[in-house]
C-alpha cells in the first residue's frame with residue numbers, strides 16, 4: 001500500500017516535472033518565435049520602405065523622361081511650324097546700275113513669314129532680313145541686257161558669298177547666270193544681290209515671268225542650346 005502510494009506520488013511528480021519543463025520549453029520557444037517575428041516584421045517594414053523609395057525614384061525618372069519627350073516634340077513642332085520663304089523678280093528693265101547697287105526685285109510672287117516679324121524680304125529695298133536664326137537657302141538668276149558684261153554677288157551682310165558673271169557682250173547678247181547659296185544666319189542678318197562694277201550696267205526685267213529672279217527660304221530653324229536643368 002505504502003510502496004504503491006510512493007510510486008504513485010513519484011509517477012505524478014515525474015509527470016508534473018515533465019509537463020512543467022514542457023511548458024517552460026514552450027514558453028521559451030514562444031519567446032524565440034516572438035523575437036524572430038518582430039525581427040521579420042522590422043525587416044519587412046524596412047523592405048517596404050526601400051521599395052517605396054525605389055518606386056518614388058522610378059516615378060521621378062519617368063517624369064523626367066516624359067518632360068524630355070514633351071520638350072523634344074514641342075521644339076520639333078515649333079521648327080516645322082516656322083515657314084519663311086520668298087520669291088521675287090525684276091519687273092522692268094533696269095537700265096543703270098552703280099557699283100555696289102542692291103538689285104531691287106520688285107515683283108513679289110511669294111512672301112511668307114509665319115513669325116509675322118518686320119523682317120523677311122523687302123521689295124522696297126531688295127534686302128532679305130532673317131526673322132529667325134537658322135539655315136537658309138538662296139538663289140538668284142540674272143539676265144543681262146544686250147551687250148553688257150557684269151558681275152553680281154550675293155551678299156551676306158557686307159560680305160560677298162557668291163559671284164556670277166553675265167556676259168552679253170560681243171554677240172552673247174542676253175546672257176544669264178545663277179548663284180545658289182546655303183547660309184547660316186542669325187536673326188537680323190541680311191542677304192542681298194548687288195552689282196559689282198563701277199561701270200554702268202543694265203539688267204533685264206520680266207518677259208512672260210521673271211528673267212532676273214531672287215528667292216530664299218528657311219531650311220531649318222536653329223535654337224539656342226537649352227540650359228541643362230536639375
Ligand SMILES: *[C@@H]1O[C@H](CO)[C@@H](O)[C@H](O)[C@H]1NC(C)=O
Pocket residue numbers: 149150165167168169170
Ligand atoms: C565677255 O565675253 C567677251 C567675248 O567672249 C570677252 O572678250 C570679255 O572679256 C567678256 N567679259 C568679261 C567681263 O568677262
